[in-house]
Amino acid sequence: MTDDIRLAFAHPSERAAASTDIPYDRISLRDFVVEVEIGAFQQERGHLQRVRFNVVVEVLPLTGPIDDDVDRILSYDRVTEAIGAELGAERINLLETLAARVAERILLEPQAERVFVRIEKLDRGPFSLGVEIVRARDGYKPAGQTHAATPHPRLLFLTDAALQSPHLTGWLDQAVAMPEPLIVCVGPAANPAPKAPHALAQRRIDLLAIEQNAWVLAARDPRLIVVGSRTELDWAMKNGQTCIWAPSKIVLDAVDGPSATPRDTLALVAWFADQMEAAELVVIGAEAPSTTVPTRAFAVTTNRLT
Numbered sequence: 001m002t003d004d005i006r007l008a009f010a011h012p013s014e015r016a017a018a019s020t021d022i023p024y025d026r027i028s029l030r031d032f033v034v035e036v037e038i039g040a041f042q043q044e045r046g047h048l049q050r051v052r053f054n055v056v057v058e059v060l061p062l063t064g065p066i067d068d069d070v071d072r073i074l075s076y077d078r079v080t081e082a083i084g085a086e087l088g089a090e091r092i093n094l095l096e097t098l099a100a101r102v103a104e105r106i107l108l109e110p111q112a113e114r115v116f117v118r119i120e121k122l123d124r125g126p127f128s129l130g131v132e133i134v135r136a137r138d139g140y141k142p143a144g145q146t147h148a149a150t151p152h153p154r155l156l157f158l159t160d161a162a163l164q165s166p167h168l169t170g171w172l173d174q175a176v177a178m179p180e181p182l183i184v185c186v187g188p189a190a191n192p193a194p195k196a197p198h199a200l201a202q203r204r205i206d207l208l209a210i211e212q213n214a215w216v217l218a219a220r221d222p223r224l225i226v227v228g229s230r231t232e233l234d235w236a237m238k239n240g241q242t243c244i245w246a247p248s249k250i251v252l253d254a255v256d257g258p259s260a261t262p263r264d265t266l267a268l269v270a271w272f273a274d275q276m277e278a279a280e281l282v283v284i285g286a287e288a289p290s291t292t293v294p295t296r297a298f299a300v301t302t303n304r305l306t
Contacts, residue, residue, distance in 0.1 A: 024058035024113060029079045033122070040093040045252070046200060050122040051095075052130075055079050057106055058114040074111040082106045090230070091253035095119045095131045103135040113137050151237040152279040154180040155293075157269045159285030159300070160190050163217060167303045171284060172221060174305045180279045181237035184224060184244045185272065186213045187265035206263050207248040214244040233276075245272065 032055075035048040059074055082105040092098045099117040106115045114137065120130030156175045162168065163186065175182050188209035196202045211226070218224045227233050228246035236243050247268065251257060258271035270289040273281045281288075281295045282305060288297040298305065 025061050027057045027059060027074055027076065027079070029053065029055040029076060032080065032083070034083070034087065036087050038092055038095070038098070038121075049124070052120045052122055052128070053083055053102075054118040055083075055102070055106070056116040057109075057112050058116075059111040060113060074109055078109055079106060088255055091255055093253075095121070095129075096133070099131050099133045100135070103133060107135060107137055150234055150277075151181045152277050153183045153237055154178055155183050155185055155269065155273050155276070155278045155281045157185045157266065157281065157283045157286070158187075158217075160187055160213070161300050162285040163213070165284075165300045167300070169221070170303055171305060172223070175282065176223060176242055181240070182242045183233065183237075183276070183278075184217070184242070185265075185269045186210060186217055186244065188263075189213050189216070203261065204248070204252075206261065207251060210265065211246045211248060214246050218244055247272070250275070 032053040033050055034053070036051055037046070037048055038044065038051060039049070057074060057079065082102050085105060086092075086098060086101045089101075092101075099119050102119075103115045103117050106112050114134065116132070116134050118130060118132045120128040122128055154175065156171070158168070158171075162171075165171075172184075175184075188206065189212065193205050193209040196205055211228075214226050218226050223242050224244050225236065225241055226246050227236055227243040228249040230250060233243060233245075235241075250272070251268070254275075258268055261268075266283070266286055266289045270281065270291040270293070273291055273293040278293045281291060281293045283289070283295065283297040284302075285300045286297065288295040296305075
């Protein structure tokens with residue numbers, strides 16, 4: 001596989017001499033540089049850095065005349081669009097993750113048989129740091145075949161007053177029994193969070209204050225599991241698990257993050273409901289927020305959610 005990658009980015013004559021099995025044509029994107037926020041280290045958050053892409057896509061030769069028809073070939077635009085789509089989907093920590101997602105998206109194109117992706121960070125020192133991968137169509141869904149549908153959850157937002165209500169267990173019983181997957185959202189505890197002079201530090205502190213309350217609630221009800229990543233949320237919804245949202249990862253990794261601060265918890269939950277394309281947002285202990293998701297609001301004195 002390492003030799004395959006070397007040949008993918010080698011001179012065309014060297015690649016041609018080595019292609020004794022299937023005479024693939026190759027489409028290449030060279031030295032495509034974008035500025036993006038990426039990286040697992042704390043010092044990489046909040047800062048753009050240059051990332052260089054080199055991509056080679058192997059395609060089977062066309063049968064019959066091309067007729068100078070762009071619809072018959074794999075356009076270079078599809079390669080740059082695949083990169084842009086993955087960079088725009090969410091903030092990514094690892095180059096390996098980004099490379100795999102770009103490759104998978106390109107392999108959804110009907111002409112693509114195999115793809116080589118090299119990604120390098122250019123601003124981490126007087127050198128470039130990168131990864132190189134190769135992925136083949138085998139094991140990927142054919143173009144036009146969609147992934148299993150992601151469920152549309154029901155979100156239940158509980159204010160701190162609602163968490164102290166004697167009706168809490170009854171509300172959870174009713175919400176769990178509803179047909180859609182349930183994600184519970186909470187605000188911070190009534191005790192004020194510590195204050196920091198730096199805005200980014202304060203944002204993290206406020207998000208962690210919400211997560212502390214999430215863990216307190218999870219300890220009170222064994223049906224509830226604290227979950228922070230979109231991947232784990234999707235898995236839990238498909239497998240009947242009820243979650244409590246821990247917001248730090250999704251909020252901090254969002255490319256177009258919420259304008260609301262963590263202290264405005266209800267607006268933050270409304271943003272999350274939009275991101276999840278929720279079937280409904282149920283609010284207990286506060287007024288319904290502005291959101292595109294259908295919303296119902298209840299006072300803490302109610303004992304029924306229907």
